[in-house]
Amino acid sequence: MSNLVEIRDLHFSYGKRAILSGLRMDFPRGKVVAVMGGSGSGKTTVLRLIGGQLRPQKGGVNVDGQIVHQLKTKELYLLRRKMGMLFQHGALFTDLTVYENVAFPLREHTDLSEELIRDLVLMKLHAVGLRNAAPLKPAEISGGMARRVALARSIALDPELIMYDEPFAGLDPISMGVTANLIRNLNDALGSTTILVSHDVKESFMIADYVYFLSQGKIVAHGTPQEMMVSTDPYVKQFVHAETDGPVPFHYPGKSLADDLGLGARR
Amino acid sequence: MMRSFLTSVGGGARDYVESVGFAARTFFTMIGLSPGILRRPRLLVEQLHIIGNYSLLIITLSGLFVGMVLGLQGYYTLNKYGASESLGLLVALGLTRELGPVITALLFAGRAGTSLTAEIGLMKAGEQLSAMEMMAVNPIQRVLAPRFWAGAISVPLLASIFSAVGILGGWLVGVQLIGVDEGAFWSQMQGGVDVWKDIFNGFVKSVVFGIAITFIALYQGYEANPTPEDVSGATTRTVVISSLMIWWLDFMLTALMFSK
Numbered sequence: 001m002s003n004l005v006e007i008r009d010l011h012f013s014y015g016k017r018a019i020l021s022g023l024r025m026d027f028p029r030g031k032v033v034a035v036m037g038g039s040g041s042g043k044t045t046v047l048r049l050i051g052g053q054l055r056p057q058k059g060g061v062n063v064d065g066q067i068v069h070q071l072k073t074k075e076l077y078l079l080r081r082k083m084g085m086l087f088q089h090g091a092l093f094t095d096l097t098v099y100e101n102v103a104f105p106l107r108e109h110t111d112l113s114e115e116l117i118r119d120l121v122l123m124k125l126h127a128v129g130l131r132n133a134a135p136l137k138p139a140e141i142s143g144g145m146a147r148r149v150a151l152a153r154s155i156a157l158d159p160e161l162i163m164y165d166e167p168f169a170g171l172d173p174i175s176m177g178v179t180a181n182l183i184r185n186l187n188d189a190l191g192s193t194t195i196l197v198s199h200d201v202k203e204s205f206m207i208a209d210y211v212y213f214l215s216q217g218k219i220v221a222h223g224t225p226q227e228m229m230v231s232t233d234p235y236v237k238q239f240v241h242a243e244t245d246g247p248v249p250f251h252y253p254g255k256s257l258a259d260d261l262g263l264g265a266r267r
Numbered sequence: 268m269m270r271s272f273l274t275s276v277g278g279g280a281r282d283y284v285e286s287v288g289f290a291a292r293t294f295f296t297m298i299g300l301s302p303g304i305l306r307r308p309r310l311l312v313e314q315l316h317i318i319g320n321y322s323l324l325i326i327t328l329s330g331l332f333v334g335m336v337l338g339l340q341g342y343y344t345l346n347k348y349g350a351s352e353s354l355g356l357l358v359a360l361g362l363t364r365e366l367g368p369v370i371t372a373l374l375f376a377g378r379a380g381t382s383l384t385a386e387i388g389l390m391k392a393g394e395q396l397s398a399m400e401m402m403a404v405n406p407i408q409r410v411l412a413p414r415f416w417a418g419a420i421s422v423p424l425l426a427s428i429f430s431a432v433g434i435l436g437g438w439l440v441g442v443q444l445i446g447v448d449e450g451a452f453w454s455q456m457q458g459g460v461d462v463w464k465d466i467f468n469g470f471v472k473s474v475v476f477g478i479a480i481t482f483i484a485l486y487q488g489y490e491a492n493p494t495p496e497d498v499s500g501a502t503t504r505t506v507v508i509s510s511l512m513i514w515w516l517d518f519m520l521t522a523l524m525f526s527k
Contacts (some may be wrong), residue, residue: 002328051401080403090399108409150398 004029004161004193005050009059012045012217019045019218027161030188032194034204034225034240037214038248043197044088046214047163050195051085052076063251064160074137081109084154084192088166092138098125099134105156124152128182144175148182155186160191162186168200176200180207201240205229214241215248234261269421274408290486293407297415297482310413318379318414319421323428325378326371330362330429334436336395337361341437342445351441352451356459358437359430363460363469367430369517372476375422377511380484383414384505387488388498396489411485418481419474427472470525475516480509 005027012020020042027033035043050061051180052068057169061068092101106112112120120145125131128148130141138146147167154162164183169175184207187194198204204211205225213221213228213236221228221236228236238246304311341357387410390396396406434456441447460466484505491501 053397053400071420077403079403080401084400085398085401087394087396087398091394093395094393105404108402108404153402 003027004030004064006062006194007046007050007059010030010046010048010049010056010061012042012054012056017065018217020049020056023217023219025212025219025222027193027195028210029160029193030187030191031209032184032196032207032255034196034198034208034211035214036197036199036201036204036211038199038239041214042217043199043214044165047165047195047197048083050161050163051080051083052104057072081157082160083163084152084157084159084161085112086154086165086167087162088145088169090138090150092150092153094138096133096137098130098136098141100136101138101149102106102153102156115138120156124156125149127155127186128152129178144171144179147171147175147179151179151182151186152197155190155192158190159192161195162190163195165197166199167196168198168203175202179203184208199239201242289490293411293486293489294482297407297412297485300405301412301416303408304413304416307413310409311416314413314417315421318383318417320423322375322378322421322425322503325374326425326429327432328365329370329374330432331436332440333366333429334358334362335440337366337433338437338440338445342441342447351447353455353459354437354441354447355452355454355456357370358433358441359456359460360465362430362433362437363465364514365469365521367433367519368426368469368473368476369513371426371429371473372480372513373510374421375418375425375477376480376484376506376513379418379421380480380505380509381502383418383481383484383496384488384491384502387411387414387485388491388493388501391491392493392495392498394493407489411489414485415478415481418484419477422480423470423473426476427470428457430469441525464525468520471524472520475520476513479512479516483512496506 003026005025006066007023008024010020010023011018023046025035025046035046040188048236049056050063050068052071055069060070063079064082066075068076068079071079089160093104096104099121102124103117106117106120110117122131122134125134128151130145130152133145133149138149141149167179167183171179177241180203182250183194183196186192196208205228208225211222211225211228212219215235221231221233223231228240231237231240234247237243238248244250276352337358338354341354341361342351345351345353345357388411396410399406399409438452442449442452487501487505487508491497
């Protein structure tokens, strides 16, 4: 099976602070691949590099045969029409209704009649269970519903690649389960490829075909969810079983408490 | 010591040149993408309504009071020299050449400029601009350009209304309240105000102010870091930079237009 997205020797840094170093990842067509790791591990940066919103210092991202950072603006925008992205908090346009938000990409990129756009929008909203919320403004719906509207918007153009940035963050258990099922079902129904960035182990393992674990900008482990569940890698073990003790320190690295309190000097 | 001083001065100069270059690039990109508005004129009309129409009340009321004060102060001064019949001319020249364009621009920066900066800054903070980019829609074309042209069109129209209402305010105080001869008020104005030199030049000033303020407001919002303190700082910067820019441009344009 060919890969829709391939990442090779990817390096990215903000100034002197390295975020990603030497990543190599494959995202096969039709699969749901989860990219997991703690906060600040570089997960969202990977999505932004795939979408061409950031440029790598070294290496590259290949999407559907095109090296993203080498594309001209027009070519990049054409490639993005094949992508859908769900942002962490939905990023709905607050001045538009739910209906208009989902209609937005259709109006921007197609010459479809308003009748056809209406049918498509209602179908997409129906798929996420929010057809009856069409006339509401984003401020009138809950966070979980906003996430589902954003999901409907991201699949409006039936993209080949759908990227999810922390889709479960801040959701109640019911919304979390609903969202997880939606991600899997939409991927299978549309025949698309899904990249799921998350740190929610249960939901991600439930729907993912393959998992990458990122820590401090490097891949520390990868495999199927089943393999990860029984992994003996200290990082994966700590992460998957939510252990407080392990390779990930609780305290931000720096001086010790004794040094800060001046206890070392009194000795 | 000396080396660190030079490094900091050099770094500051480099950052300044970089930011000016980036602003210029954004401006020309926006101008280049502006024909896209023709495909969706509704976006421009919406912004004209929000930016222009909602500023109408404050502009009209301010114009009326400025005209009234000008009529009152002008009468006191002119009357000392027995030239109170020239009140209409003084009010009209003061408003069309200077006060109309300048005060409208300052009010516009406070009323619409700040709202534009906050709106764009919050859109950025809410990842709406990023979402737009990921949907293959250029936010400079979709968000910035319609607002820019709406501002550039609104300011000269608002300045014209400001001046017209201001003249009525001057007439109200000078003629109706104080009793200056109505015929003299209007005929002196008609004879002394030149359509091209005074009215047109004032109009050109307001076009330049409109372009400058709207771009400053949009750019500050677009470049703000997506944090509450940065959006708030960008809103303040819009007012400060716009105000200083208006005074500087006013001086330059006045020197160019009215020097002999």
